[in-house]
Amino acid sequence: MKDDPLKLDTFICFALYSANHAMNRLYKPMLDELNLTYPQYLVMVTLWEEDGQTVGGIGEKLFLESSTLTPLLKRLEAAGFIQRTRSKEDERQVLIRLTSEGVALKKKAAGIPACILDASDTTVSELTRLKAEVIRLREALSKNTA
Amino acid sequence: MKDDPLKLDTFICFALYSANHAMNRLYKPMLDELNLTYPQYLVMVTLWEEDGQTVGGIGEKLFLESSTLTPLLKRLEAAGFIQRTRSKEDERQVLIRLTSEGVALKKKAAGIPACILDASDTTVSELTRLKAEVIRLREALSKNTA
DNA sequence: TACGATTATTTATCGCACGATTTAAGTAGA
DNA sequence: TCTACTTAAATCGTGCGATAAATAATCGTA
Numbered sequence: 576m577k578d579d580p581l582k583l584d585t586f587i588c589f590a591l592y593s594a595n596h597a598m599n600r601l602y603k604p605m606l607d608e609l610n611l612t613y614p615q616y617l618v619m620v621t622l623w624e625e626d627g628q629t630v631g632g633i634g635e636k637l638f639l640e641s642s643t644l645t646p647l648l649k650r651l652e653a654a655g656f657i658q659r660t661r662s663k664e665d666e667r668q669v670l671i672r673l674t675s676e677g678v679a680l681k682k683k684a685a686g687i688p689a690c691i692l693d694a695s696d697t698t699v700s701e702l703t704r705l706k707a708e709v710i711r712l713r714e715a716l717s718k719n720t721a
Numbered sequence: 722m723k724d725d726p727l728k729l730d731t732f733i734c735f736a737l738y739s740a741n742h743a744m745n746r747l748y749k750p751m752l753d754e755l756n757l758t759y760p761q762y763l764v765m766v767t768l769w770e771e772d773g774q775t776v777g778g779i780g781e782k783l784f785l786e787s788s789t790l791t792p793l794l795k796r797l798e799a800a801g802f803i804q805r806t807r808s809k810e811d812e813r814q815v816l817i818r819l820t821s822e823g824v825a826l827k828k829k830a831a832g833i834p835a836c837i838l839d840a841s842d843t844t845v846s847e848l849t850r851l852k853a854e855v856i857r858l859r860e861a862l863s864k865n866t867a
Numbered sequence: 868t869a870c871g872a873t874t875a876t877t878t879a880t881c882g883c884a885c886g887a888t889t890t891a892a893g894t895a896g897a
Numbered sequence: 898t899c900t901a902c903t904t905a906a907a908t909c910g911t912g913c914g915a916t917a918a919a920t921a922a923t924c925g926t927a
Contacts, residue, residue: 581827583834583845585766587852588744592763593784594859595741596884598734601866603885612913617738620731630875638739641875643915650913667874667923681727688729694865695858699729705854706733712841712851713740719840720747742915749916758882777905787906789884796882813892813905 591709601694605687609680614639615651616684622657622673623681629668638717656680737855747840751833755826760785761797762830768803768819769827775814784863802826 599613606616614637621636622628630641630648639647648671651657656677662668695702745759752762760783767782768774780790794817797803802823808814841848 581766581769581830581834583838583849585763585834586856587841587848588748588837589763589766589783590852590855590859591737591741591744592759594855594862595737596784597859597862597866598737599884601862602734613738614914617731617735620727620735623727631873637735638742639914640916642877642917645876647914665874665924669875684727688727688731691734692729694862695733696861696865697858702733703729705858706736708851709736709740709855710732712843713736713743715842716740716743716747716840719842720743745915760883775905776907785883786885788886788908791907793883811893811905815906 598691601691602687605690609683610654611680615647618644618647618651619656619677619680619684622671622677627670627672629662629670631668633671651677744837747837748833751836755829756800757826761793764790764793764797765802765823765826765830768817768823773816773818775808775816777814779817797823 602613602616606613609616611619617637618633621633630644633639634641634644637644648657648659652659655674658672658674659669660672662670692699692702748759748762752759755762757765763783764779767779776787776790776794779785780787783790785793794803794805798805801820804818804820806816806818808816838845838848
């Protein structure tokens with residue numbers, strides 16, 4: 576029982592699963608205030624970093640399919656944070672642009688990072704290192720997914 | 722922009738989010754074969770480790786509410802993997818027990834850990850260490866969640 | 868121009884997750 | 898003993914995220 580192999584993998588996957596949930600719960604009250612869900616927040620962050628991306632471009636960064644993004648983006652549009660317009664150069668593409676409300680939201684979200692850092696009970700450098708390791712794991716897993 | 726605080730926290734949360742997704746995608750084809758979802762798999766693992774737990778007990782280990790678990794457990798019951806029975810000692814509690822099919826499923830799941838380890842492109846000890854760090858982060862986050 | 872590839876949307880399906888409330892059962896106190 | 902509090906699950910309502918598969922529109926090119 577001590578060497579039961581079902582334990583190890585469970586724990587690395589479960590660690591990610593449960594840490595992600597814990598993160599979610601921590602974010603929830605703050606995101607509620609912004610009227611955003613967690614994945615929506617991630618989309619907004621990518622747009623705050625670079626406005627005017629295509630659906631595919633956002634999906635590439637967040638590893639999400641367009642069939643997931645389209646409805647999510649429509650909700651963001653309905654909420655008044657973004658605008659969806661067909662690209663002039665390539666009409667297959669849809670450009671996502673922040674509205675003024677979407678831009679303004681960034682200020683309201685500015686305090687979040689400090690809260691997360693504070694709640695994590697560790698240092699920035701530690702967190703950065705851990706982040707890098709988790710990303711390395713993600714890349715290995717993605718690479719080896721059929 | 723280089724010191725934009727919105728980047729850091731995004732990345733630690735996003736790292737967890739995306740690594741969890743990558744894990745999910747890797748598991749998916751294997752779990753499909755077992756007719757399990759990822760959370761259902763986690764429940765099964767806890768039962769393989771200790772049969773006859775209560776709903777609350779499972780929830781405590783997986784950090785899930787009864788309102789999430791009850792329907793999930795009913796699906797597992799409908800699939801024939803578990804059995805739900807009221808406890809004799811305390812009739813408020815419901816005991817979850819593996820059926821013979823549920824026990825048998827463990828054998829079919831036995832190969833999964835090796836696949837995950839293989840796909841992670843790292844060693845067991847590295848993975849174990851990373852796991853511990855992620856769990857430490859989770860605990861800090863939970864502790865500091867209102 | 869016709870064909871294959873790309874981009875996004877649509878459709879259908881499903882499960883997870885949470886909050887709030889409810890029901891039932893146990894527990895403790897006046 | 899009767900009441901009030903607590904606990905354990907289940908229920909209800911709601912909504913989002915995720916995927917697969919099919920469709921539509923556009924683009925690039927042979």
